Amino acid sequence: MKITIIGNGSALPAYGRFPTAQVIEINQQLFLIDCGEGTQMRMKQFDIKSMRINHLFISHAHGDHYFGLVGLISSMALLGREKKLYIYCNAFIKKVIDLQIPWNLSFEIEYRFIAEGEHALLVQHEKYEVSCFPVNHSVPTHGFLFVEKKRKRILLPDKVKQYEIPTYFYSKLTEGEDYIDKYQQVIQNEWVTSEGNPYKKYAFCADTIFNPEICKYIHGVDLLYHETTYLQDNLLKAKERYHSTAIEAATIAKMADCKHLIIGHFSSKYKDILPFQEEARSIFEHTDLALEGEVFEL
Amino acid sequence: MKITIIGNGSALPAYGRFPTAQVIEINQQLFLIDCGEGTQMRMKQFDIKSMRINHLFISHAHGDHYFGLVGLISSMALLGREKKLYIYCNAFIKKVIDLQIPWNLSFEIEYRFIAEGEHALLVQHEKYEVSCFPVNHSVPTHGFLFVEKKRKRILLPDKVKQYEIPTYFYSKLTEGEDYIDKYQQVIQNEWVTSEGNPYKKYAFCADTIFNPEICKYIHGVDLLYHETTYLQDNLLKAKERYHSTAIEAATIAKMADCKHLIIGHFSSKYKDILPFQEEARSIFEHTDLALEGEVFEL
Numbered sequence: 001m002k003i004t005i006i007g008n009g010s011a012l013p014a015y016g017r018f019p020t021a022q023v024i025e026i027n028q029q030l031f032l033i034d035c036g037e038g039t040q041m042r043m044k045q046f047d048i049k050s051m052r053i054n055h056l057f058i059s060h061a062h063g064d065h066y067f068g069l070v071g072l073i074s075s076m077a078l079l080g081r082e083k084k085l086y087i088y089c090n091a092f093i094k095k096v097i098d099l100q101i102p103w104n105l106s107f108e109i110e111y112r113f114i115a116e117g118e119h120a121l122l123v124q125h126e127k128y129e130v131s132c133f134p135v136n137h138s139v140p141t142h143g144f145l146f147v148e149k150k151r152k153r154i155l156l157p158d159k160v161k162q163y164e165i166p167t168y169f170y171s172k173l174t175e176g177e178d179y180i181d182k183y184q185q186v187i188q189n190e191w192v193t194s195e196g197n198p199y200k201k202y203a204f205c206a207d208t209i210f211n212p213e214i215c216k217y218i219h220g221v222d223l224l225y226h227e228t229t230y231l232q233d234n235l236l237k238a239k240e241r242y243h244s245t246a247i248e249a250a251t252i253a254k255m256a257d258c259k260h261l262i263i264g265h266f267s268s269k270y271k272d273i274l275p276f277q278e279e280a281r282s283i284f285e286h287t288d289l290a291l292e293g294e295v296f297e298l
Numbered sequence: 299m300k301i302t303i304i305g306n307g308s309a310l311p312a313y314g315r316f317p318t319a320q321v322i323e324i325n326q327q328l329f330l331i332d333c334g335e336g337t338q339m340r341m342k343q344f345d346i347k348s349m350r351i352n353h354l355f356i357s358h359a360h361g362d363h364y365f366g367l368v369g370l371i372s373s374m375a376l377l378g379r380e381k382k383l384y385i386y387c388n389a390f391i392k393k394v395i396d397l398q399i400p401w402n403l404s405f406e407i408e409y410r411f412i413a414e415g416e417h418a419l420l421v422q423h424e425k426y427e428v429s430c431f432p433v434n435h436s437v438p439t440h441g442f443l444f445v446e447k448k449r450k451r452i453l454l455p456d457k458v459k460q461y462e463i464p465t466y467f468y469s470k471l472t473e474g475e476d477y478i479d480k481y482q483q484v485i486q487n488e489w490v491t492s493e494g495n496p497y498k499k500y501a502f503c504a505d506t507i508f509n510p511e512i513c514k515y516i517h518g519v520d521l522l523y524h525e526t527t528y529l530q531d532n533l534l535k536a537k538e539r540y541h542s543t544a545i546e547a548a549t550i551a552k553m554a555d556c557k558h559l560i561i562g563h564f565s566s567k568y569k570d571i572l573p574f575q576e577e578a579r580s581i582f583e584h585t586d587l588a589l590e591g592e593v594f595e596l
C-alpha cells in the first residue's frame with residue numbers, strides 16, 4: 001500500500017499548499033480521498049494518472065475537500081474514460097456534479113451515498129477493502145479505513161523439504177492448500193507454512209475535533225492520518241471550529257496504539273509547519289508531516 | 299493598464315499550464331477575466347491579491363473558464379472581505395455559486411447577467427470602462443474590451459509662460475479648464491495644452507471560431523488577446539469545436555488593425571507552444587505568447 005499526499009492545506013490556500021487530497025495505491029488500484037481545488041493539476045505534477053482512479057471518496061461537503069471534483073470528472077471525460085467511476089460521498093456532492101455536468105459522460109458514475117454517522121464497508125475485494133467511519137466535524141464527516149488483506153502464507157524451507165513437497169505445489173501452499181503425498185497422506189498447510197504478514201491498514205481521519213471515540217475504528221493501524229489544523233496556541237479556535245491540534249492528533253495516535261502518524265490540513269495562519277511535527281512528537285514520537293508529493297509505503 | 303496572464307491552457311490541464319484567467323489592472327483597480335480551476339492558487343504565486351478584485355468577468359460557462367470561481371469566492375469570505383463584488387456572467391454561473399455557497403457571505407455579490415449576443419457597456423468610470431461583445435463559440439460567449447480613458451491634457455511649457463499662467467493653475471489646465479487672467483481675458487485651454495495620450499485599449503476575445511465580424515468591436519486596440527487552441531495542422535478540428543488556429547488569430551489582429559497580439563488557450567495536444575508564435579508571426583509580426591505569469595503593460 002502506498003499513500004501519496006496531494007494537498008495538505010486547509011480551507012484557505014497558502015504558502016503553496018493545496019487543499020486536501022490523497023491517493024492510495026493498493027494492488028495497482030488507485031483510490032482518491034478528497035479532491036480540493038487543483039487536485040488534478042497537483043496529481044499531474046506528481047505523475048499520477050487520474051485515469052487509473054476508479055474509487056473516489058469525499059470525506060465531507062466543505063469546498064476545500066471537493067471543489068476540484070467537477071474539474072477532475074470533466075477531464076476524465078475529455079480523456080475518453082470508459083471505465084465506471086465509483087464515488088462515495090454525501091448526496092449533496094451529486095447535485096454539484098449534476099448541475100455542472102448535465103450531459104451524458106463517456107463513462108458511468110455510480111454513487112454510494114454515505115449517511116450521517118454511518119460505519120460501513122464501502123469496497124470489498126479479495127485483496128483489499130475500504131470502510132468509512134464517522135468523525136466529528138461541523139458538518140457530517142467520515143474517515144476511511146483502507147485494509148490490504150493478508151498476503152500469501154510463507155513457506156518454511158526446512159519443512160517443505162522434509163515432507164518432500166514438489167516445487168510446482170509451492171504457490172498452492174502459499175494460498176493455504178494442504179498437500180496430499182503419494183501415500184495419500186495429508187500434509188497440513190500449517191505444518192509447512194507460517195502466517196503471512198498481517199493486514200496492512202491505513203486510516204484517514206478527515207476533519208475532526210479531538211474525539212477518542214474514533215479510536216475504536218482505527219485501533220492499531222500501521223499508518224494514521226489525523227488532521228492538525230492548529231497548534232496548541234489555538235486550542236480554543238480548534239474546538240470552536242471542530243478541528244484538532246497537533247497535540248490532540250498525537251494523543252489519538254497514542255490512545256489508538258497506531259504505529260505511525262502523519263499530520264496535515266495546516267491552517268493558512270502558519271507559514272512554518274515544522275512546529276506541528278515538534279508538538280506532535282512530544283506525545284507520539286513516530287510522527288511525520290504529510291508533505292505534498294511525499295509517499296508513505298506500508 | 300497592466301495585463302497579467304494567470305492561465306493559458308484550454309479544457310484539459312497539461313504541461314503545467316492552467317486554464318484561462320487574466321488579471322487587468324487599471325487605475326489601481328484589479329479586474330479578473332475568467333477563473334478556471336486553480337486561479338486563486340496561481341494568483342498567489344504571481345503575488346496578486348485576490349481581495350483587490352472588485353469586478354469579475356466570466357466569458358462563458360465552460361468549466362475551464364469558471365471552475366475556480368466558487369473557491370475564489372469562498373476564500374474571499376474566509377479572508378473577511380466586506381467590499382461588494384461585481385460579477386458579469388451568464389445566469390447559469392449564479393446557480394453554481396448559489397448551490398455551493400447557500401449561506402450569507404460577509405460581502406455582497408452583484409450579478410450583471412450578459413445576454414446571448416449582447417454588446418454593452420458593463421463598467422463605466424471616469425478613468426476606465428469595460429464593455430462586452432459577442433464572439434462565436436459552441437455556447438454563448440463574450441469578449442471584453444477594456445478602455446483606459448484619455449489621460450490629462452499636456453502643458454505646452456512655452457505657451458503657459460507666454461500667457462503668464464500661475465503654476466497653481468497648471469493642474470486645472472491638464473483637466474481642460476480655460477484660464478482667466480487679471481485683465482479678464484480668457485486664455486483658452488487649447489492655446490496652452492495639447493491633447494493627452496489617446497485611450498489605451500485591451501480586447502480579450504475569449505473562446506471563438508475565426509470570425510471577422512468581431513473586428514468591429516476590437517478595431518485598432520493596443521493589445522488583443524485572441525485564442526489559438528490549435529495550430530494550422532488542426533484547422534478542421536478548430537472549426538468543429540468553434541476554436542481558432544494561430545494563423546486565424548493573427549489574421550484577425552491584422553484585419554482589425556491591432557497594434558500587438560497575444561495568444562493563448564493552447565490545447566493539451568501541444569507540449570511545445572513555440573510553433574504557435576511562429577505561425578502567428580508569419581501573418582502578424584507583433585505577436586507574443588500569453589505565457590503564465592507574464593505581464594503586458596500599455
